[in-house]
Amino acid sequence: MKRSVKRSVKILLIVVVILVAIRIYLPFWVTDYVNKVLDGVPGYSGSIEDVDLHLYRGAYRIHKLKMVKTGEGLPEPFLDIDVIDLSVQWDALFDGRLVGEVSLVDAKANFITSVSNESEAEQTGGEADWTEPIKELMPLEINRFSVHNGKIAFKDYTAEPKVDISLDSLTLNATNLSNVENKEVELPSDVRATATSIGGGRLDMMGKANLLKKIPDLDLEVQFEGVSLPALNDFTQAYAKLDFEKGVFNLYSELAVSDGILTGYVKPVLTDIKLIDFSEDKKKPLEMAWEAVSGLILELFENQPKDQFATKIPMQGDLNNVKSAVWPTIGNIFKNAFIQAFKKKTDDSVSFDDLKKSQDD
Numbered sequence: 001m002k003r004s005v006k007r008s009v010k011i012l013l014i015v016v017v018i019l020v021a022i023r024i025y026l027p028f029w030v031t032d033y034v035n036k037v038l039d040g041v042p043g044y045s046g047s048i049e050d051v052d053l054h055l056y057r058g059a060y061r062i063h064k065l066k067m068v069k070t071g072e073g074l075p076e077p078f079l080d081i082d083v084i085d086l087s088v089q090w091d092a093l094f095d096g097r098l099v100g101e102v103s104l105v106d107a108k109a110n111f112i113t114s115v116s117n118e119s120e121a122e123q124t125g126g127e128a129d130w131t132e133p134i135k136e137l138m139p140l141e142i143n144r145f146s147v148h149n150g151k152i153a154f155k156d157y158t159a160e161p162k163v164d165i166s167l168d169s170l171t172l173n174a175t176n177l178s179n180v181e182n183k184e185v186e187l188p189s190d191v192r193a194t195a196t197s198i199g200g201g202r203l204d205m206m207g208k209a210n211l212l213k214k215i216p217d218l219d220l221e222v223q224f225e226g227v228s229l230p231a232l233n234d235f236t237q238a239y240a241k242l243d244f245e246k247g248v249f250n251l252y253s254e255l256a257v258s259d260g261i262l263t264g265y266v267k268p269v270l271t272d273i274k275l276i277d278f279s280e281d282k283k284k285p286l287e288m289a290w291e292a293v294s295g296l297i298l299e300l301f302e303n304q305p306k307d308q309f310a311t312k313i314p315m316q317g318d319l320n321n322v323k324s325a326v327w328p329t330i331g332n333i334f335k336n337a338f339i340q341a342f343k344k345k346t347d348d349s350v351s352f353d354d355l356k357k358s359q360d361d
Contacts, residue, residue, distance in 0.1 A: 034062060037136045043127045044078065045070050059087030062137075069123045074112055076155070078123050082106035086138050099178050100140035108151045114158045147172040152195075159238035167195040167203060177211050186210060187219055187352060197224075199231025201249070208352070215260040215319065219352035223345070224251040229270065242294055247273040254350035258359060260319050264350050269310040269342060273298055301333050306341040
């Protein structure tokens with residue numbers, strides 16, 4: 001009897017030691033596995049610093065992920081994410097599905113482009129299929145995705161002046177990505193995002209989506225308001241040779257995508273615009289002349305009672321070849337200036353259902 005008890009105790013101790021050893025070694029194994037997955041992304045080199053396991057909630061956390069484009073010598077990584085939390089979504093079990101959720105904290109994405117013909121160093125992320133590493137790191141279907149305190153930056157180091165603008169304090173939530181709640185609805189997922197920008201701007205985006213498709217179906221509404229135009233001077237000077245002394249930039253958009261076909265519009269509304277300050281621009285005669293002509297055009301086609309220059313740019317076509325209509329865009333400049341000022345809000349004129357119906361007809 002005693003021998004049996006001793007043997008059982010020894011077996012139990014051995015099992016405990018093995019489990020403890022596995023628990024100690026597992027984070028190192030997972031770290032190596034994640035690094036190998038990231039290094040397998042074409043055109044990019046990836047690494048992480050550490051992994052924390054939370055077995056009691058079926059989760060693990062990846063710390064300090066960086067994805068760097070190889071061979072370009074660019075100064076910033078494409079992705080720089082402080083924490084990625086991947087876990088089981090327990091409440092979905094009541095709907096009979098084993099699915100996961102992914103949450104990014106302090107996530108930064110740096111998009112770098114080039115206007116110089118001498119430099120082809122660009123970083124847009126379009127070269128790689130990012131769904132593959134996500135699938136390998138999260139073996140479950142992802143049903144909920146969120147971003148907390150994110151940042152999306154656009155940079156051009158070849159421009160003069162250099163361009164560095166960004167959306168900050170980005171919060172994004174996308175739910176029901178796996179159609180757990182309702183499989184019959186064409187756009188089952190709710191997508192919502194907010195962010196701030198330089199110049200005191202605020203971005204609000206909301207809509208519906210079906211993200212299960214290779215090319216997702218979307219019905220989105222975007223409002224980007226209250227951006228001080230002088231804060232965008234590096235951008236406007238680099239690409240349009242315009243330097244704003246004052247003004248406010250607003251943008252409104254509705255977009256619908258069905259089976260890879262897009263329809264929608266972008267409506268920029270600029271108010272209280274002033275381009276030229278002779279005390280500052282008198283030493284730059286060519287730039288001052290261009291700004292004088294541009295200022296005259298803006299003044300001629302400005303809605304005087306509202307003190308705003310605006311247009312509405314229709315967009316339509318295959319996502320691989322989206323076209324904007326030139327003449328309607330010009331016509332809308334006249335409409336805003338001389339007929340009726342565009343309202344600073346979305347028009348509720350784009351519908352996913354209408355797009356779907358037109359495709360079916």
